[in-house]
Amino acid sequence: MPALIDLMQAGRRVERHYPWPRAIVDGEVWRSAASACANGGMSLLGLWGEPSRVHMAILDDRTSDIGVISLDCPDRRYPSVAAYHRPALRLERTIHDLFGLEAVGTPDSRRWLDHGRWQTRFPLGERLNASPDASPYPFLPAEGDGLHQVAVGPVHAGIIEPGHFRFTASGETVVRLEERLGYTHKGVEALMAASTIEQAARLAGRVCGDSTVAYALAFSQAVEAALQITAPRRALWLRALMAELERLANHLGDIGAICNDASFALMHAHCGVLRERVLRAAEAAFGHRLMRDVVVPGGLARDIASDGPATIRAALGEIRRHFPALVDLYDNTASLQDRTVGSGSLNPALARQFAAGGYVGRASGRNHDARRAPGYHPYDVLRFDIPVLNEGDVNARVWIRIREVEQSLSLVDQIIAGLEAGPISVPLQNGSAPSEGMAIVEGFRGDILAWLRLSGDRIERCHLRDPSWFQWPLLEAAIEGNIVADFPLCNKSFNCSYSGQDL
Amino acid sequence: MVVISDMLVQLGQMTLVLLLAPLLTGVVRKIKARLLRRKGPSVFQPYRDLLRLLRKEVVLAENASWLFRVTPYVTFAAIWVAAALVPTFATGLQFSWSADLIAIVALLGSARFFLALAGMDVGTSFGGIGSSREVMIAALAEPAMMLMVFCVALIAGSTQLSTVATFMASSQVGLRVSLGMAMIALIMVALAENARIPVDNPATHLELTMVHEAMILEYSGRHLAMIEFGAFLKLLLYISLIICVFFPWQITIVGAAPLSYVVSVGAYLFKLALAGFLLALFETATAKMRVFRVPEFLGAALMLGLLGTLLRFVSESF
Numbered sequence A: 001m002p003a004l005i006d007l008m009q010a011g012r013r014v015e016r017h018y019p020w021p022r023a024i025v026d027g028e029v030w031r032s033a034a035s036a037c038a039n040g041g042m043s044l045l046g047l048w049g050e051p052s053r054v055h056m057a058i059l060d061d062r063t064s065d066i067g068v069i070s071l072d073c074p075d076r077r078y079p080s081v082a083a084y085h086r087p088a089l090r091l092e093r094t095i096h097d098l099f100g101l102e103a104v105g106t107p108d109s110r111r112w113l114d115h116g117r118w119q120t121r122f123p124l125g126e127r128l129n130a131s132p133d134a135s136p137y138p139f140l141p142a143e144g145d146g147l148h149q150v151a152v153g154p155v156h157a158g159i160i161e162p163g164h165f166r167f168t169a170s171g172e173t174v175v176r177l178e179e180r181l182g183y184t185h186k187g188v189e190a191l192m193a194a195s196t197i198e199q200a201a202r203l204a205g206r207v208c209g210d211s212t213v214a215y216a217l218a219f220s221q222a223v224e225a226a227l228q229i230t231a232p233r234r235a236l237w238l239r240a241l242m243a244e245l246e247r248l249a250n251h252l253g254d255i256g257a258i259c260n261d262a263s264f265a266l267m268h269a270h271c272g273v274l275r276e277r278v279l280r281a282a283e284a285a286f287g288h289r290l291m292r293d294v295v296v297p298g299g300l301a302r303d304i305a306s307d308g309p310a311t312i313r314a315a316l317g318e319i320r321r322h323f324p325a326l327v328d329l330y331d332n333t334a335s336l337q338d339r340t341v342g343s344g345s346l347n348p349a350l351a352r353q354f355a356a357g358g359y360v361g362r363a364s365g366r367n368h369d370a371r372r373a374p375g376y377h378p379y380d381v382l383r384f385d386i387p388v389l390n391e392g393d394v395n396a397r398v399w400i401r402i403r404e405v406e407q408s409l410s411l412v413d414q415i416i417a418g419l420e421a422g423p424i425s426v427p428l429q430n431g432s433a434p435s436e437g438m439a440i441v442e443g444f445r446g447d448i449l450a451w452l453r454l455s456g457d458r459i460e461r462c463h464l465r466d467p468s469w470f471q472w473p474l475l476e477a478a479i480e481g482n483i484v485a486d487f488p489l490c491n492k493s494f495n496c497s498y499s500g501q502d503l
Numbered sequence B: 001m002v003v004i005s006d007m008l009v010q011l012g013q014m015t016l017v018l019l020l021a022p023l024l025t026g027v028v029r030k031i032k033a034r035l036l037r038r039k040g041p042s043v044f045q046p047y048r049d050l051l052r053l054l055r056k057e058v059v060l061a062e063n064a065s066w067l068f069r070v071t072p073y074v075t076f077a078a079i080w081v082a083a084a085l086v087p088t089f090a091t092g093l094q095f096s097w098s099a100d101l102i103a104i105v106a107l108l109g110s111a112r113f114f115l116a117l118a119g120m121d122v123g124t125s126f127g128g129i130g131s132s133r134e135v136m137i138a139a140l141a142e143p144a145m146m147l148m149v150f151c152v153a154l155i156a157g158s159t160q161l162s163t164v165a166t167f168m169a170s171s172q173v174g175l176r177v178s179l180g181m182a183m184i185a186l187i188m189v190a191l192a193e194n195a196r197i198p199v200d201n202p203a204t205h206l207e208l209t210m211v212h213e214a215m216i217l218e219y220s221g222r223h224l225a226m227i228e229f230g231a232f233l234k235l236l237l238y239i240s241l242i243i244c245v246f247f248p249w250q251i252t253i254v255g256a257a258p259l260s261y262v263v264s265v266g267a268y269l270f271k272l273a274l275a276g277f278l279l280a281l282f283e284t285a286t287a288k289m290r291v292f293r294v295p296e297f298l299g300a301a302l303m304l305g306l307l308g309t310l311l312r313f314v315s316e317s318f
Helices: A004-009 A027-038 A086-099 A188-192 A197-204 A209-227 A233-261 A265-286 A308-332 A334-340 A348-353 A358-362 A371-375 A394-418 A472-479 A484-494 B002-035 B045-055 B066-084 B101-121 B125-156 B161-169 B177-193 B221-246 B258-284 B291-314
Strands: A022-025 A042-050 A053-060 A066-072 A077-079 A102-104 A147-152 A164-170 A173-180 A435-442 A447-455 A458-465
Touching (some): A042 A458, A053 A447, A086 A472, A147 B125, A173 A472, A209 A233, A209 A435, A209 A447, A233 A265, A233 A308, A233 A394, A334 A394, A334 A484, A472 A484, B002 B258, B066 B101, B101 B125
Antiparallel strands (some): A435 A447, A447 A458
């Protein structure tokens, strides 16, 4: 089996791509990389396009090496990765919708983001005019006696984002679930092209509202990598502080919301109070509840308020006092455990194949956290554990969140204790030659990948890959064999992003 | 004279349940909200909801049949008549002599039959899911209810609720095991029939988990108002039934002095409020069960009803 380094050496190394190497390869190496991902040993981190080029980011599981291989496709065709490695399928369909590049040998050539309502086809590629196409989307068939379909969404009864779920059920048992997403496509990648770094940073912070810190962090790290600068130490530590606060708030909200979907509103109410404490502390410390637009390339837009550390400590002290009682309540309520234990089981082999990040992967035995590998400062000097479970059910995903809340509480303490005075940003020196940067950052859902090419002070091309790309397909697998009525619970335990993956 | 007083009691009670039903639901919602550290809407919010729905226009699916349109009125009427048969504060209801506990079960059964048909009428998948789940629950709840009726009837010697209440209020009954079993069975059936947690969640927005709500998802305007009102009434009916069969203390027996009516109305209101509080407490402390656990839950109710009846056969003293 080839190692990543062999694949990279088979191609032509690209200059000025940081911090990991990028190589331009031929179709043969491209195909062997795809089959290496499929055979295990390598994980697909991302797959994205340019008008006549495709890129694939790969993690070598044995050596933790990361690399990007690129394939020029002047005839607008490239060998399909999904033909070997299914996790690439939706990414390939997206590349086709946005750039018009055709994946040769793809098992599924339906559109993904383009629902036939755009005025333009291939908006980032050759831009053909198109009239809206009202032909219905062909869902995958399921055949058998007594099967019936249930269509849910894209408009839901609650205040959640739009997505369509097509269930084929035999009575109450789900035989097949197919997702159709893309309803919140905003054209972020098109908007970023040719915008300034400041504009693009604001856009990156708006890709996914609940992960705004993580996205801004990923984007900023990628810009800093491309420009070969490092943000000051204080900025790096405050970024980590914000990232942990964001993780805390989201995990607390999720734990409550999962219980609420089992109609146990008590946990929801109490977790909501704790989440609100975190958000208010964030507002007092950084001037915004979700801490949007604080992380910028080069450092921070503003420093923490002078009483910020004390406010955060007080809020976290309250969480420390109340959270254990809530964990006991969760663990000791038999009716609730009856719902979460054993439902929506995700096979560890699938989690590994899809390189699922975050609590989805870690609840199914995939020990991966971008804070540790590839890792970034200050996590290399902080003490924290990465909880991993093997059960893969809703209960396991709740427990991963509970353990991560405890880890984040400890991390916030360490960060506040380790804060040093100093500058919070460095000016961006615009390099003359185009350069490329990449970053992988752990958001609360999992690893967010950012890749960009700078040309002067402008973004030439930027791609942001949400962790949900590799988690949504797993939800389809996890619900199989469960009952229709358990879907909301399983869905909430995955809590994938619509906005982040629709871009 | 007796006929007139019975008529008056009957009329008074029918009006009372109609006026009280939304308040009971409002109180339960308020208590639940307070238990969750929320303020919650006013206890009078259900009245406002009904008025708002009555003023709104009805949006009908194009393929809705006459069945879809008459069902709200049929179910409301059936539930109201059933509620009129349950003595709340006084026995000796005029209707009591023409219909008994079994008739109540039959009336509620027909209301549900129409609702389940209407749920499937428009042909949406949620309506179908809701109807199939509702009928599955009903098929298990009704036998349990009937066994509870037999058990009580064996002890009280009648299925007429006025007679049952009079008997239960007397000193002839002490603590009986079979009655306790019947009471637990009835409470379990009542939770299932009223779409409460742990069988169904009346406050959910998740279409896929709904039972009762999924069935009525296509209803709007005055149709929805009638169905909601019917659901309020049904909750009051079941709580009144539990009160009248198992806790009939202070209920006015036919021919008592007028003052005793005041006392018994007060006692009834107190018992309602207490039941509402216990319901809210129970709903807050438990999660909803899986759909396929419901048969086990109702199976337990059935067994309790059966055991109660059998024990009564074995020995008079149970």
